[in-house]
Amino acid sequence: MTSEPNLLAVIQRQLNELNKSEAKVALAILNAPEEATRSSIASLAASAGVSEPSVNRFCKRFGATGFPDFKLQLATSLASGVRYVSRAVEFSDDINTFPTKLFDNAINALMTAKEELPLKAIARAVDQIAQARRVYFFGLGTSAAVARDAEHKFFRFNVPVFTHEDPLMQRMLAASAGVGDLFFFISHTGRTKVLVEAAEIARQTEATIVSLTAEGSPLADKSHCCINVKVEEDTEQYLPMTSRLVQLVILDVLAAGVTLRRGEGFTPHLARIKDSLKDTRFQTS
Amino acid sequence: MTSEPNLLAVIQRQLNELNKSEAKVALAILNAPEEATRSSIASLAASAGVSEPSVNRFCKRFGATGFPDFKLQLATSLASGVRYVSRAVEFSDDINTFPTKLFDNAINALMTAKEELPLKAIARAVDQIAQARRVYFFGLGTSAAVARDAEHKFFRFNVPVFTHEDPLMQRMLAASAGVGDLFFFISHTGRTKVLVEAAEIARQTEATIVSLTAEGSPLADKSHCCINVKVEEDTEQYLPMTSRLVQLVILDVLAAGVTLRRGEGFTPHLARIKDSLKDTRFQTS
DNA sequence: CTCATTATGTAGTAAATTTACAAATATTCA
DNA sequence: TGAATATTTGTAAATTTACTACATAATGAG
Numbered sequence: 001m002t003s004e005p006n007l008l009a010v011i012q013r014q015l016n017e018l019n020k021s022e023a024k025v026a027l028a029i030l031n032a033p034e035e036a037t038r039s040s041i042a043s044l045a046a047s048a049g050v051s052e053p054s055v056n057r058f059c060k061r062f063g064a065t066g067f068p069d070f071k072l073q074l075a076t077s078l079a080s081g082v083r084y085v086s087r088a089v090e091f092s093d094d095i096n097t098f099p100t101k102l103f104d105n106a107i108n109a110l111m112t113a114k115e116e117l118p119l120k121a122i123a124r125a126v127d128q129i130a131q132a133r134r135v136y137f138f139g140l141g142t143s144a145a146v147a148r149d150a151e152h153k154f155f156r157f158n159v160p161v162f163t164h165e166d167p168l169m170q171r172m173l174a175a176s177a178g179v180g181d182l183f184f185f186i187s188h189t190g191r192t193k194v195l196v197e198a199a200e201i202a203r204q205t206e207a208t209i210v211s212l213t214a215e216g217s218p219l220a221d222k223s224h225c226c227i228n229v230k231v232e233e234d235t236e237q238y239l240p241m242t243s244r245l246v247q248l249v250i251l252d253v254l255a256a257g258v259t260l261r262r263g264e265g266f267t268p269h270l271a272r273i274k275d276s277l278k279d280t281r282f283q284t285s
Numbered sequence: 286m287t288s289e290p291n292l293l294a295v296i297q298r299q300l301n302e303l304n305k306s307e308a309k310v311a312l313a314i315l316n317a318p319e320e321a322t323r324s325s326i327a328s329l330a331a332s333a334g335v336s337e338p339s340v341n342r343f344c345k346r347f348g349a350t351g352f353p354d355f356k357l358q359l360a361t362s363l364a365s366g367v368r369y370v371s372r373a374v375e376f377s378d379d380i381n382t383f384p385t386k387l388f389d390n391a392i393n394a395l396m397t398a399k400e401e402l403p404l405k406a407i408a409r410a411v412d413q414i415a416q417a418r419r420v421y422f423f424g425l426g427t428s429a430a431v432a433r434d435a436e437h438k439f440f441r442f443n444v445p446v447f448t449h450e451d452p453l454m455q456r457m458l459a460a461s462a463g464v465g466d467l468f469f470f471i472s473h474t475g476r477t478k479v480l481v482e483a484a485e486i487a488r489q490t491e492a493t494i495v496s497l498t499a500e501g502s503p504l505a506d507k508s509h510c511c512i513n514v515k516v517e518e519d520t521e522q523y524l525p526m527t528s529r530l531v532q533l534v535i536l537d538v539l540a541a542g543v544t545l546r547r548g549e550g551f552t553p554h555l556a557r558i559k560d561s562l563k564d565t566r567f568q569t570s
Numbered sequence: 571c572t573c574a575t576t577a578t579g580t581a582g583t584a585a586a587t588t589t590a591c592a593a594a595t596a597t598t599c600a
Numbered sequence: 601t602g603a604a605t606a607t608t609t610g611t612a613a614a615t616t617t618a619c620t621a622c623a624t625a626a627t628g629a630g
Contacts, residue, residue, distance in 0.1 A: 019577060037357055041618060051579045056619065067618065068353070068586095072322060075357050079364035089541050091549050095408045098545065099538045103399035106534045107392055114388040123380045141562075145434035149529070152427050191566040218567050244434070245530055249391045253384045256374050260383065264376050281476040282503050304608060325586060336610045341588065352587065353617095 007077035008033060011062065018061075021050040025058040029074070037075040041067045109242035110249060113229065121227045122250070125210050126257035128225060129154070132208065133180030137163045138170050140195055143186040146247045150184070153255045156273055157262065167194040174202035181207040188229075188243050190217025199223065212247055291396045292362040293318060296347065298397070303346075306335040310343040314359070322360040326352045394527035395534060398514065406512045407535070410495050411542035413510060414439070417493065418465030422448045423455050425480055428471040431532045435469070438540045441558055442547065452479040459487035466492040473514075473528050475502025484508065497532055 011026050018026055028048035029036045036044055045052045056067055064070035089098045129135060135154060139147035144165040151163040164170050171194075174183060183202045187195055190213035199222040202209055213219045215228040229246050259266065296311050303311055313333035314321045321329055330337045341352055349355035374383045414420060420439060422432035429450040436448040449455050456479075459468060468487045472480055475498035484507040487494055498504045500513040514531050544551065 021578065038354070040616080042616090052618075053580090053620085054578065057578090069323075071357070072360050075360045076364040079361040089545070091545060093545060095404055095411075095542070098541050099402050099404065099407060100399060102538050102541060103395055103402070103534055106530075106537075107395050107399070110388060110392045110395070114385060114392070117384050117388070119380055119384065122384060126380075142434060142437050145430050145437060148433055149427060149430035152430060189566060191569070193565055193567060196567065245391075245533060248530060248533075249388055252391075253387050256383050256387060257380070260374070260376060260378060280478055281474060282478060282481065283476075306609065326588095327586070337587075338589085338611090339609065342609090 007062070007074055018058075021048075021054040022058045022061065024048045024050050025055050033074060033078055037071050037078065106242050106245055109246055113246040113249070116230060117253075118228050121225055122253060122257065124225045125227055125254055126261060128182060128208050128210055129159075129184075129254060130157075130258050130261045131180075132159055132182035135159055135161045135182045135184060136170075136173060137161065137184045137186065138195065138198060139186035140165065140167070140192055142241055142244050143188060143247070146186050146244050146251070147184075149248055150186070150251045153251060154258075156255075156270060157258055158269070167198065170195070170198040171201055174198045174205070174207075177202055177205040177207035179206040181205070183207055183209050185209070185211040185213065185219055185223070186247060187211070187213045187217075187219050188241060188247075190214040190219035192219075195219065196222065212250060291393060291400075292347070292359055294393050294397050295400075303343075306333075306339040307343045307346065309333045309335050310340050318359060318363055322356050322363065391527050391530055394531055398531040398534070401515060402538075403513050406510055407538060407542065409510045410512055410539055411546060413467060413493050413495055414444075414469075414539060415442075415543050415546045416465075417444055417467035420444055420446045420467045420469060421455075421458060422446065422469045422471065423480065423483060424471035425450065425452070425477055427526055427529050428473060428532070431471050431529050431536070432469075434533055435471070435536045438536060439543075441540075441555060442543055443554070452483065455480070455483040456486055459483045459490070459492075462487055462490040462492035464491040466490070468492055468494050470494065470496040470498065470504055470508070471532060472496070472498045472502075472504050473526060473532075475499040475504035477504075480504065481507065497535060 008030060011030060015023060015026055025044070025048045028044060039047070041052050041055050045055045048055070059067050059070035062070065062073075064073055089101055093101070137147035137150045137154075139145075144163075147163045147165075151161050155161045162173070164173065177183065181202075183199065185195060185199055190196075190211070196218045199209055199211070199219055203222050208225075209223045210225045210227070211219050211223040212227045212229060215226070215230070220226040220228070227250060229243055229250070259270070293315060296315060300308060300311055310329070310333045313329060317332075324332075326337050326340050330340045333340065344352050344355035347355065347358075349358055374386055378386070422435045422439075424430075424432035429448075432448045432450075436446050440446045447458070449458065462468065466487075468484065470480060470484050475481075475496070481503045484494055484496070484504055488507050493510075494508045495510045495512070496504050496508040497512045497514060500511070500515070505511040505513070512535060514528055514535070544555070
């Protein structure tokens, strides 16, 4: 059953080709679609001013097996039609509205990213990380926090992992790199000069350069492998950067990829790391 | 009727609190949600191995007026994009499946959190942050990265902001606190000993203590204001912590709240901060 | 105007859902 | 432990809902 992307539009379009009573049904539904999904065939027939079988015939005409099936398709269509949209926070907002907006924006960013995941690049990055002898995560500003998060995740793979927020350290480490070193650059814009310069320096060595950044940016150009994160329009000035959430999840994906690559025999190692924290916590009462 | 954004997640979460037969129904639905939306109460009852009224009671327990209404909500929920509940990554997964799973888990976590936002606590925390003379963000491990992110966000409010990952620094700073100081503790479990101890030390001063952590945890107990983040079941061992994403967005919410509190006259200040970065970037070609 | 065709409604039937109640199971407290 | 009580679950009947077959009404062509 391939349900229509937008059933209401289809109904609207065929309006003139319908019989009198079918048209009445159509109008009743178009007027109050949500209500239609909740009503019985009898009440819909009443509100359209026709008989019940007319409603039933109407449903079959639009590809449904019957009235319940039609309602289902309608509900599905309505739900998927109401897409999340970036909604800016305004000064007229209050505690009941702006938290929801921010969550919606975050969810929206992840949903969008999920649909356009650059799987090839991800697979390649997993390969390269799995083979690396040493991994550096470099970011600045907000991306430094993302890099820190990555460090907390990737050290589990028995590969030395480093993070530095200091651009000078980043430059010097880049300059002294060699075969087996992997530099993972994280940047929202991909245009931050000092970071791009560090990438350039690293590029002149034998090291591998992977970046998580905007497509076509200077940083992307310097990389052996670039995982593109779509940059949202910067229209709303004071919205928090949802891109960093996407970056975090993509790093989760990379870590999961490396774990799978290591194979099932690797799980005891992970379990040991987890267990090592037990004594640092108060036990559940 | 406010239909659930993600009904499956709600069902999943309440699994342990259900009766035997209700749990059977829940599992049947979680196993084949799409099918459930198309089947009659009789066939669903049969495939769950329970009686029809049990299915009906199950539906009512989840806020539906009856079985048809439940199916409708389920269909709506499925259509809205995120189809699956906490799905563990397995060693049989490949590049086409596990990235989607991880994104779904992340989206799911945010949607769930959005539904149960502790607005009162958030409003209070905004008040307290807005009034603070100095703010410390303390976290350890993954939460240290979250604290770092918070630092990058809150310094904009003209209030000195500090982060420290070092437990000893955290203790000493806590001990030397006074009126106007605000300690913001971030912890997934709320049970990490050294962090709870730091909170306890801070509590003995005149400082305000806000925490972003699990409800009822030792850390929550030490706080003047606790923003609860539901802790997901730790069933799947090697799933990444989605709670940190929720924490980040909640910190975004707090920052937005403080911005709104500062009022419209504050925007030039924010704009100046933003502009200050311009020269650090390569211009768009 | 009549016949053929299509459209619509009526009434009966089958199916699905819900309710009321009784049996079975679990829980509490002596 | 065992009786008393509460909770859970299923049975069966009632009710609601949807569908089918058929009859009537409307429309259009010749």
